[in-house]
Amino acid sequence: DQQVKQNSPSLSVQEGRISILNCDYTNSMFDYFLWYKKYPAEGPTFLISISSIKDKNEDGRFTVFLNKSAKHLSLHIVPSQPGDSAVYFCAALSTGSNYKLTFGKGTLLTVNP
Amino acid sequence: KAGVTQTPRYLIKTRGQQVTLSCSPISGHRSVSWYQQTPGQGLQFLFEYFSETQRNKGNFPGRFSGRQFSNSRSEMNVSTLELGDSALYLCASSWRQGDGYTFGSGTRLTVV
Numbered sequence: 001d002q003q004v005k006q007n008s009p010s011l012s013v014q015e016g017r018i019s020i021l022n023c024d025y026t027n028s029m030f031d032y033f034l035w036y037k038k039y040p041a042e043g044p045t046f047l048i049s050i051s052s053i054k055d056k057n058e059d060g061r062f063t064v065f066l067n068k069s070a071k072h073l074s075l076h077i078v079p080s081q082p083g084d085s086a087v088y089f090c091a092a093l094s095t096g097s098n099y100k101l102t103f104g105k106g107t108l109l110t111v112n113p
Numbered sequence: 114k115a116g117v118t119q120t121p122r123y124l125i126k127t128r129g130q131q132v133t134l135s136c137s138p139i140s141g142h143r144s145v146s147w148y149q150q151t152p153g154q155g156l157q158f159l160f161e162y163f164s165e166t167q168r169n170k171g172n173f174p175g176r177f178s179g180r181q182f183s184n185s186r187s188e189m190n191v192s193t194l195e196l197g198d199s200a201l202y203l204c205a206s207s208w209r210q211g212d213g214y215t216f217g218s219g220t221r222l223t224v225v
Binding site: 034036041042043044045046089091100101102103104105106 | 117119146148154155156157158161169171203204205213214215216217218219221
């Protein structure tokens with residue numbers, strides 16, 4: 001039972017354009033969502049998070065949108081840069097229960113110069 | 114400030130052996146979590162320790178165990194290794210549960 005789903009295994013975008021990475025979840029108990037970026041042979045690096053009481057959070061080039069009714073969140077990267085090329089993981093947790101991070105399987109983003 | 118340190122970075126073991134992996138969290142962080150990353154399953158939660166107590170456990174067999182010491186350093190142990198245990202094992206720490214997890218670079222375990 002995959003509670004956090006990233007349905008696109010890969011995404012290719014031109015430098016300077018917008019990258020949109022999507023994530024769906026099924027567990028309505030999740031109330032905190034995070035995006036991580038991962039390069040090969042390194043651990044995930046925290047990018048941005050959003051609480052379920054918000055619908056948008058912005059940090060520089062990164063914006064996360066949350067649609068609770070659709071149980072969907074997305075990460076927008078504008079403008080995309082070649083250095084953004086990495087695997088992006090969506091993660092969710094329930095702060096009221098066990099605090100464990102449940103990850104999606106990741107989306108490989110390639111930003112072409 | 115030093116990040117999360119995992120040792121060793123790479124490890125090769127044979128089936129049936131046991132292995133111990135180490136994680137030193139960021140200074141001041143009391144929560145340490147362990148995750149297994151495999152190509153097919155992505156990142157899966159193993160367990161979480163907070164102030165030397167195991168707070169949460171994922172759906173892994175009893176061969177996987179861990180502990181946390183008074184200085185917040187944590188170890189995980191896998192006994193009777195199987196080929197399917199080959200994976201990247203990641204440790205994450207935070208100063209409190211549910212916030213600001215920082216990951217280490219991981220230990221790449223290969224079981225042959």
